[in-house]
Amino acid sequence: MVKHIVMLTATLALLLISPSHSDTHQLMEKALRVFIDCPSCDLDYIRENIPYVHYLRDWTEAEVHILVTIRETGSGGREYTLTFIGKQRFRNLNDTLTYISSNDATDDEIRKGLVHKLKLGLMRYVAHTPVADFLTIQYLKKVTTAQQIDRWKNWIFSIRLNVFSNGEKLTRFTSSFGNISAKKITLDWKIIFQIYGNYNESTFRYPGTRLTSISRSHGIRSSIVRSLTDHWSLGFFVNYFSSSYRNIRWQIYGSPALEFNVFPYSESTRRSLTISYAMEPQAVAYVEETIFNKVQEFLWKQSLMVGVSFQQPWGRLAISVLGSQYLHDLSKNRVVLFSSASWRIFKGFSVNIFGQYSRIRDQLSLPRLGATPEEVLLRRKELETTYSYFLSFGISYAFGSLFSNVVNTRFDDRLNGGYSIQVSL
CATH class of the missing domain: 3.40.50 (Rossmann fold)
Known part of the structure; x- marks a missing residue:
């Protein structure tokens, strides 16, 4: 044809x-x-x-x-x-x-x-x-010629390795990350399988002293998502996780999940309002005995997530709230609020906000013996806390000529290495 x-x-x-x-x-x-x-x-x-x-x-x-x-x-x-x-x-x-x-x-x-x-x-x-x-x-x-036949049946395979390093005379930092993934995404199915690993090492030298901090994590992520209608989706997730920082020797968990989008998925590039629920059984073993005197346990966890996203002429807005709790003790729960916004308030003036706040009551994996001062300073272990947050806030105001038609790249390399002024919290 x-x-x-x-x-x-x-x-x-x-x-x-x-x-x-x-x-x-x-x-x-x-x-x-x-x-x-x-x-x-x-x-x-x-x-x-x-x-x-x-x-x-x-x-x-x-x-x-x-x-x-x-x-x-x-x-x-x-x-x-x-x-x-x-x-x-x-x-x-x-x-x-x-x-x-x-x-x-x-x-x-x-x-x-x-x-x-x-x-x-x-x-x-x-x-x-x-x-x-x-x-x-x-x-x-x-x-x-005639339409080409896809012998891979929509499957995509990838292998990635990233290595980052910086250092001075007395300090050095090295980070490496790698993953192998396979995925198949069509209008009806979304299938993803990924194996990943992460290694971070920091070295500090003082006269007569050398400190080294190492953290490792690796895992497997797999998911199958089925499109039911233009508003409903059904998913099933199975994951494996290990982290020296979080005192987790291994953790295996799977969860069926259901998601509803108030707007059609076909409009997701402009607007979406999703509500999803998941029930998650977990089997976990710890590197050290936890503050609850556990070396391994089986848990049930449920989570509810609501997310809204808009991309309109006035700017962009994304807000999501995730709430989760363990069923054996409902006081062990967590609420995470994420927000990202870019808003043009009036001519030439815009506000940018990016941040996350977590209310934490579910640190089941904390080691019973706690952390040494060295482990605290080098961030080798997760520490007890009731909250965590990060926030970035910026404003910009531009005025003058409306037009920006001219292209002039002279000295761009040097100019792009100059200073900038930013308001942040």
């Missing part, structure tokens, strides 16, 4: 019949005003390859707001959803395009693919501006 692949490209025809500088200036004054909402995109590359629109710093002044959201595909690549939101004279003229990169795509291939989709999406808006007279639209037809 022969198929045709259609590729639509648009380029700006400059200097074919070169207008004067003043004519060009007047032409660009009427160009489309665009705000690209994509922190991870190469904006300089986009400006260079789509020079026939105005790029604004503030979304409130734009005629087209382009919101780019990203999620991983089953093959290990990425799906970029480009939502074109018409504003002002283009109000209610919206569109959505997608670009899917392969799992081995380079950064250059990805940015070229994104630029191609951006050009396609912008055409319906640029067509209503004087710049349209300088655009050329081409139709390219290619003949391909």
Whole structure:
């Protein structure tokens, strides 16, 4: 079976019949005003390859707001959803395009693919501006062979190893992490199997003294998720875990789980509100005897999680709350609150918040003999606590010219190594 692949490209025809500088200036004054909402995109590359629109710093002044959201595909690549939101004279003229990169795509291939989709999406808006007279639209037809058969049946296998090291004359730190994974992700099934290991070593030297801190962890994660409807999912998880830091020699646990999404899963790149429940039997053995005089035990644990996520023109918001408790003693429980938000409050002013707070009442694996001062300072063992948290807070305010069309990369390497000012807690 022969198929045709259609590729639509648009380029700006400059200097074919070169207008004067003043004519060009007047032409660009009427160009489309665009705000690209994509922190991870190469904006300089986009400006260079789509020079026939105005790029604004503030979304409130734009005629087209382009919101780019990203999620991983089953093959290990990425799906970029480009939502074109018409504003002002283009109000209610919206569109959505997608670009899917392969799992081995380079950064250059990805940015070229994104630029191609951006050009396609912008055409319906640029067509209503004087710049349209300088655009050329081409139709390219290619003949391909019959559809390729996937002999791997959607299975993806990967092997990864990361090693990080830094040091000075008296200190040294080395960290290594590796994993082997196999996964199959389709619209109906999500199957993931992973083996991983982590090793961290810190060395400190003083006159006549040498201290070394080593922590190890490894485990196996496996999950099978079945899509029931556009709102319901059923999952089953089996995991193995070992950690010297947490005093766990080995832990095996499995859990069936059910999840409900208030919004259709097909809208998950823009909004989601999920509620999930899991029942988890655990078998665990400890490295040292615990504060509850246990060296091994069998436990039942239940958990409920609620998560909400929105990616809208005003910014991004993600909040989740996880509550869990052991059934043999309901006072042994934990509540975890996670929040991440980026909010454009008014023109040029935005607030960014990222943090997590945990209320902890379930440290069953703490060693009975506690930790020595050396183990505390070197963080070799988990310590007793009733809470933990981290928080990052930042504000930014930009004002001045609305336009940011110029690309100038001179001295970028040196300038990017300079100082920045950040407000954080």
